[in-house]
Amino acid sequence: xxxxxxxxxxxxxxxxxxxxxxxxxxxxxxxxxxxxxxxxxxxxxxxxxxxxxxxxxxxxxxxxxxxxxxxxxxxxxxxxxxxxxxxxxxxxxxxxxxxxxxxxxxxxxxxxxxxxxxxxxxx
Numbered sequence: 483x484x485x486x487x488x489x490x491x492x493x494x495x496x497x498x499x500x501x502x503x504x505x506x507x508x509x510x511x512x513x514x515x516x517x518x519x520x521x522x523x524x525x526x527x528x529x530x531x532x533x534x535x536x537x538x539x540x541x542x543x544x545x546x547x548x549x550x551x552x553x554x555x556x557x558x559x560x561x562x563x564x565x566x567x568x569x570x571x572x573x574x575x576x577x578x579x580x581x582x583x584x585x586x587x588x589x590x591x592x593x594x595x596x597x598x599x600x601x602x603x604x605x
Contacts, residue, residue, distance in 0.1 A: 516579045523586035530593040537600045544604065564592045 510522035538557060542550050568588035575581040 520582040523583040527586045527590045530590045534593050534597050537597050541600050541604055560596060564589065567592065
């Protein structure tokens with residue numbers, strides 16, 4: 483089921499990665515070479531990770547000390563989960579040239595989900 487979600491989200495990830503890669507002269511919207519697609523997927527993850535860090539910091543600033551400690555512990559465990567989950571989901575591509583793109587795409591998807599979770603908790 484999760485693999486189906488990851489595969490279904492791939493076109494969206496590539497479209498977003500397309501915008502991220504344009505800054506380095508890579509036209510991610512039209513990237514054909516696997517290396518370029520890998521670079522674009524990584525840039526997309528880096529952008530999502532930056533957004534997650536900003537949302538996390540804002541969330542932490544609004545919490546009392548006890549709640550901050552709890553969220554910090556939860557976030558550390560979530561990062562471990564995200565990385566392990568993406569390693570699992572991309573394992574069938576391990577060793578292949580597509581692996582970095584699939585792994586980064588998974589990281590991006592789960593990171594965006596976490597951003598939504600943190601924002602929902604701010605309301």
